[in-house]
Amino acid sequence: MPPAPRPLLAGLLAGVLLLPSLRPVPLRAQTQAPIRVPVAARRTIAVDERLAAAAGLAIGDTVRLAPTAGSLGDLVRIVAITRRGADPSEVARNEFKVRLHLDHLQAVTGSGDRVGRFAVRSSADASDEPNAAPDRVAAAINQAAFGFRAYPASAVAVETSSTFRVVNRFHRAIGVITIVASAIFLLCITLLKVDERRRDVGALRLIGCSRATVLRAIVLEATLVALIGSLLGAALGWAASAIVNWYYQGLYQTPLRFTLVTPGIVGFAVVLSLGLGVVSGLLAGRRLVRTAPLELVGR
């Protein structure tokens, strides 16, 4: 006995059904008599995991697929649950996706053989420059196929990612401002912390420690603090990144990684931190060793 079919009310886009609102309704409430369709004759579909999770669907379930609410549609069988790609443009959309065969899509939507868009894969010759083949194919289609407008994939990618480039630049600007502000803040903190040690520095100078020795000690200490701080910061950043990714990947049902802590970023942070440590230690130390020892010990 096949499992009882479940209704699915859908909005439709070319090639993909998008379901902005899902209202599972018991089949018996819509139809007076049970529907009997041979299982083998049913068309098959794939649903994305967000829809499967929201509607409690599993592979093998039978559902009703209709272009509009209230229409009869088809009973279809779910044969696959698809995972979404890591596409940032899809993350925040409250949409569900259903994949079905093209002829089935045409039949369900009543769109006949209308085609909204299609993709052509080109193969490059060994002598081709990068992107030469897609450009050539696009040009050929634009010349030959009236009513179509062809674009190389790279052009589409550039077009669709322009928003993200702006966001990326904005993030970089925030990053630079944060780094500059943090550097000034850290420098002030180092100056204050080193200044708290002026009595110790004065004592060292009074008992005969050279300026170079004292300066070296201060810079070494500042560098060690910076190194330990940067490693702790990297660990904290990694943990925070893991939590953010875990939370938002679960929330949006996407494999997209929302934050990244790469070796490059860690390296940059450590180098920046060490640089700041050395510079702030040097500035603070120079300021102290140039002061008379008696003044440092408050006499």
Added chain:
Amino acid sequence: MTSAAPVLSAQAIRRAYPLAGRSVEAVRGLSLEVMAGEWVAVVGTSGCGKSTLLNLLGAIDRPTTGRIVIAGRDVSALGDAEATRFRLTGVGFVFQRFYLMPTLTAAENVELPMAEARVPRAQREARARELLAYVGLDGRADHRPFQLSGGEQQRVAIARALANRPALLLADEPTGELDARTGAEMIALFDRLNRDGTTIVTVTHDEELAQAARRVVHMKDGVIVDDVLRRPLDARA
């Protein structure tokens, strides 16, 4: 037996400071000689110039005019680096407030001047243990200053001052931060140091410390007004 050669010779030294647009002299043409093995206590009212004198003798400060020779070396015209080096090896300082490094142990504090003077590690560790034992702190070598009493901290400071075997030990109010009993212990330690041959110059308000010294120099308004030899060197025993 200590030879009676002058370890310290200060000739007509003056130190003037600018104050409110005019020059104020803290030390005015002072001359002083200290023989090897002597213990001199410099006493006087506050502001008489005794701390300034000690800073000049220890190459912490430079005289405006005059000449200071310590252990055969003219320290009155040293540059900053040379004066620093001289403070490291030529004289030992004991301060009223100890000035120990809070993050270092007692032994490490004593080793500090030796490390700066590039004394090999094994030698300086042995010397530090020896000095701490001398001042009665052999069981406290691994304690940090906050784990020591005021008297113990001052003992560590004395051991540190002696680390590089200086020709002269300078002490600025060494009992100033200590209670009467601990102060008396400190005086006894200075006495033992002197009997063992250390030349000492102390600046003090402490009558008992001054009375324990062999020679008491009274200062007033930047000059020596009295110089009393209480016990000659040959009266050591």
